[in-house]
Amino acid sequence: MTQRGLDLDDIVERALGGQRRAVGRLLSVAERGGAEADRLTAALHGRSARAHIVGITGPPGSGKSTLVGRLTAAAAASGANPAVLAVDPSSPLTGGAILGDRIRIDRTGGDVFVRSIATRGHAGGLAVAVPGAIRVLDATGFDPIIIETVGVGQVEVDIAAMADTTVVVANPGTGDAVQANKAGLLEIADIFVVNKADLPEAEALRLDLERMLDLSHVTGHEAYRGRRAPIVLTESLSGTGIDELWTEIIDHRSLLDASNARQLRQLLRLRAEVEALVAGRIHRLTRAVFDSSAGERALADLASGRIDPVAAAEIILDEGTASLGS
Ligand SMILES: Nc1nc2c(ncn2[C@@H]2O[C@H](COP(=O)(O)OP(=O)(O)OP(=O)(O)O)[C@@H](O)[C@H]2O)c(=O)[nH]1
Numbered sequence: 001m002t003q004r005g006l007d008l009d010d011i012v013e014r015a016l017g018g019q020r021r022a023v024g025r026l027l028s029v030a031e032r033g034g035a036e037a038d039r040l041t042a043a044l045h046g047r048s049a050r051a052h053i054v055g056i057t058g059p060p061g062s063g064k065s066t067l068v069g070r071l072t073a074a075a076a077a078s079g080a081n082p083a084v085l086a087v088d089p090s091s092p093l094t095g096g097a098i099l100g101d102r103i104r105i106d107r108t109g110g111d112v113f114v115r116s117i118a119t120r121g122h123a124g125g126l127a128v129a130v131p132g133a134i135r136v137l138d139a140t141g142f143d144p145i146i147i148e149t150v151g152v153g154q155v156e157v158d159i160a161a162m163a164d165t166t167v168v169v170a171n172p173g174t175g176d177a178v179q180a181n182k183a184g185l186l187e188i189a190d191i192f193v194v195n196k197a198d199l200p201e202a203e204a205l206r207l208d209l210e211r212m213l214d215l216s217h218v219t220g221h222e223a224y225r226g227r228r229a230p231i232v233l234t235e236s237l238s239g240t241g242i243d244e245l246w247t248e249i250i251d252h253r254s255l256l257d258a259s260n261a262r263q264l265r266q267l268l269r270l271r272a273e274v275e276a277l278v279a280g281r282i283h284r285l286t287r288a289v290f291d292s293s294a295g296e297r298a299l300a301d302l303a304s305g306r307i308d309p310v311a312a313a314e315i316i317l318d319e320g321t322a323s324l325g326s
């Protein structure tokens with residue numbers, strides 16, 4: 001049973017019936033992870049509507065949230081039912097605690113489902129929490145699902161890689177093109193956005209990005225092979241360029257659908273999720289062995305110098321494997 005006496009099946013039922021509060025509660029379950037999240041995964045199995053997953057990443061303050069607000073408005077205006085998942089892997093301050101209950105956040109005057117996802121306290125971390133949240137939004141009728149991540153680190157690259165279409169945001173006059181290159185974002189970007197194009201040097205940044213893409217021999221996504229990722233100039237404050245970006249996103253989706261690329265990406269997502277689930281289980285098993293008498297013995301032997309860490313690891317592994325079979 002979850003809070004307020006409703007069981008998971010009831011909440012799933014309500015969420016599938018379109019109740020946004022229920023969707024929010026399912027997202028909390030996915031976010032927390034553990035046994036209830038596992039049950040949720042089972043309950044939603046076979047319910048995927050194959051929503052288009054759009055990843056938006058870029059440095060702090062580059063205008064991602066403003067851009068996403070505009071994009072969701074454009075998507076809604078074209079009849080789509082977008083949802084936004086905001087993921088900040090580095091900050092303990094963001095996440096469910098602050099934004100989690102604010103299911104409808106009015107960022108642009110629209111009525112779009114926006115939810116930020118907490119990264120702390122989930123057994124499998126983002127690698128499990130994000131696919132879980134995507135599964136909830138996909139099953140409950142949101143499309144596209146926009147994942148906004150802050151920063152240009154490895155985690156952001158990993159999250160962006162979960163998307164069908166990855167949009168990398170850069171700003172003029174900041175050295176963002178070089179940064180993006182270093183962070184490996186050129187390889188994962190399906191579309192580049194030069195945001196704050198109202199600032200000077202926007203054109204210079206576009207040329208920099210073009211040059212880097214030409215030089216790096218990036219083949220890009222399979223659907224783009226032989227074609228350079230488009231670069232769109234936007235001004236998120238005024239909305240200039242947003243329609244063009246939305247069109248590029250739709251075009252990319254069509255490209256993926258024309259081949260089996262979107263299915264391939266979905267399979268890669270599932271594989272990464274399963275990998276993280278397995279790793280989480282092994283982690284829990286390891287800790288359980290440490291807490292057992294065999295684990296305590298191994299630790300004592302390690303402390304006294306009777307065995308080395310590798311030997312201790314072998315003992316823990318043997319014990320864990322044995323307990324699986326019992
Ligand atoms: N000049 C100009 N400023 C912009 C534009 N888009 C966004 N901004 C401003 O840039 C600042 C950051 O915008 P956000 O949308 O919060 O950027 P963000 O990338 O989501 O920021 P973090 O979530 O903190 O990483 C705000 O002050 C925006 O008003 C633009 O096109 N031109």
Ligand SMILES: [Mg+2]
Pocket residue numbers: 064065066
């Ligand atoms: Mg933001």
